[in-house]
Amino acid sequence: MKGTPLGTPLSPDFSTKPYAVYTGDALETVSDLAAGGIKFDCVVTSPPYFHQRKYGEDGKEIGQEKGKNGVNLFIETLVTIFKAIPVNPWANLWINIGNKRGPDGTLMGVPSRFVIGMQDAGFYLMDDVVWAKEVVLVDGTTVGHCMIEPANGRLNGNGWEPFYRFVINPKRAWSDTCAVRIPRDAAHFFHEGTINPVEQHPYSDEMGCVTSLEGRNTTNVWHVGTSRKGKNHFAAYSEELVERPIAMTCPQWITENGPRERVLEQVVYSEGARKSKRIFGQYSLVDSGQHTEESLQKKSGRMDSARHYISRYPRTKGWTHEDKPATSGIVLDPFGGTGTTGAVAIRLGRRFIGIDLYQDVTERMEKRCQDEWEKRQPEPSQQIERSDSSERAATN
Ligand SMILES: C[S@@+](CC[C@H](N)C(=O)[O-])C[C@H]1O[C@@H](n2cnc3c(N)ncnc32)[C@H](O)[C@@H]1O
Numbered sequence: 001m002k003g004t005p006l007g008t009p010l011s012p013d014f015s016t017k018p019y020a021v022y023t024g025d026a027l028e029t030v031s032d033l034a035a036g037g038i039k040f041d042c043v044v045t046s047p048p049y050f051h052q053r054k055y056g057e058d059g060k061e062i063g064q065e066k067g068k069n070g071v072n073l074f075i076e077t078l079v080t081i082f083k084a085i086p087v088n089p090w091a092n093l094w095i096n097i098g099n100k101r102g103p104d105g106t107l108m109g110v111p112s113r114f115v116i117g118m119q120d121a122g123f124y125l126m127d128d129v130v131w132a133k134e135v136v137l138v139d140g141t142t143v144g145h146c147m148i149e150p151a152n153g154r155l156n157g158n159g160w161e162p163f164y165r166f167v168i169n170p171k172r173a174w175s176d177t178c179a180v181r182i183p184r185d186a187a188h189f190f191h192e193g194t195i196n197p198v199e200q201h202p203y204s205d206e207m208g209c210v211t212s213l214e215g216r217n218t219t220n221v222w223h224v225g226t227s228r229k230g231k232n233h234f235a236a237y238s239e240e241l242v243e244r245p246i247a248m249t250c251p252q253w254i255t256e257n258g259p260r261e262r263v264l265e266q267v268v269y270s271e272g273a274r275k276s277k278r279i280f281g282q283y284s285l286v287d288s289g290q291h292t293e294e295s296l297q298k299k300s301g302r303m304d305s306a307r308h309y310i311s312r313y314p315r316t317k318g319w320t321h322e323d324k325p326a327t328s329g330i331v332l333d334p335f336g337g338t339g340t341t342g343a344v345a346i347r348l349g350r351r352f353i354g355i356d357l358y359q360d361v362t363e364r365m366e367k368r369c370q371d372e373w374e375k376r377q378p379e380p381s382q383q384i385e386r387s388d389s390s391e392r393a394a395t396n
Pocket of ligand 1: 024025026027045046047048049055060061062235236237238334335336337338339340356357358361
């Protein structure tokens with residue numbers, strides 16, 4: 001990028017492990033990676049928040065911008081970094097960023113300012129997920145928990161944070177929404193015309209979040225607990241928060257023709273007795289003679305067709321370009337911290353690049369990536385079997 005300092009071009013070596021970790025300033029390191037020719041498929045990160053924490057003494061630490069214009073400078077710096085990241089046209093960038101209160105206790109609107117800054121720089125906002133940490137129900141009970149905030153005359157503002165998904169090309173942005181579908185109620189999910197349940201498959205057994213490839217579309221409010229792994233690092237997010245973005249928007253396989261796409265067919269299913277058809281969410285009322293389509297249309301106030309809703313689910317038939325060799329997508333976390341993004345990326349079969357300003361932090365990130373990678377290696381006995389069979393294959 002114009003005006004950014006250029007050091008030595010960096011090109012990570014993925015031949016023996018699927019990750020590389022760098023100590024340095026995010027902008028400088030990303031510029032060196034760009035000079036080395038790499039292109040990222042996905043970015044998942046949580047930058048330092050504005051005036052929230054101090055991680056060390058380096059003058060390049062982000063979030064410490066001073067003066068009246070500090071918050072604008074902070075946004076500008078972040079947007080410049082995201083703009084400098086070399087990405088493929090199908091890339092997705094997920095950014096978790098918190099708000100801040102000014103000295104008078106009012107909210108500064110940091111996330112909104114950041115969104116506008118990113119949009120002005122040419123990024124498109126595709127999804128705005130609410131990371132709900134503590135939810136208060138009408139009966140006064142709560143789900144989850146969040147940090148207590150001294151809150152005279154206002155609400156505790158720590159109950160949620162935004163998690164934004166930006167893309168550079170809305171038409172080409174890669175996604176696999178099956179990866180984050182909500183499992184269906186097995187009591188109402190049968191093969192058409194039968195009471196044989198449709199089998200549901202998780203996206204991956206490695207995920208903490210429960211998913212079903214055959215499930216229904218998820219919403220943009222995710223209740224996820226805060227991290228329990230951030231010992232000695234105050235701002236780690238949780239693995240469950242980053243699983244869905246990586247599964248859903250970082251291609252697992254990329255061929256010379258681009259990322260493989262899931263090939264789906266839409267299959268009709270039965271919801272069980274008296275639940276085979278819906279009109280505006282009202283089951284079988286037309287069939288029972290209680291209502292006509294017109295009366296339901298009038299009752300609902302909706303002007304659209306009032307046609308019967310046919311229940312369908314997506315079934316995976318395969319992937320495009322399955323005959324072509326593929327490499328896995330690369331996830332970048334330019335503010336890698338304890339390596340949460342890296343651990344999840346490796347677990348889900350992607351490659352990972354992590355950056356952080358502080359060496360003690362990157363050592364920890366590297367170790368977490370290494371531990372995750374070692375867990376995925378086959379046992380020595382399996383390795384012997386594998387090399388036996390590859391030798392057999394070579395001699396056949
Ligand atoms: C919110 S934390 C990230 C936490 C991470 N998501 C995790 O789960 O551990 C932000 C990180 O950005 C790092 N940081 C601050 N300024 C930086 C800079 N200029 N370049 C790279 N990293 C920076 C901090 O050291 C800190 O570890």
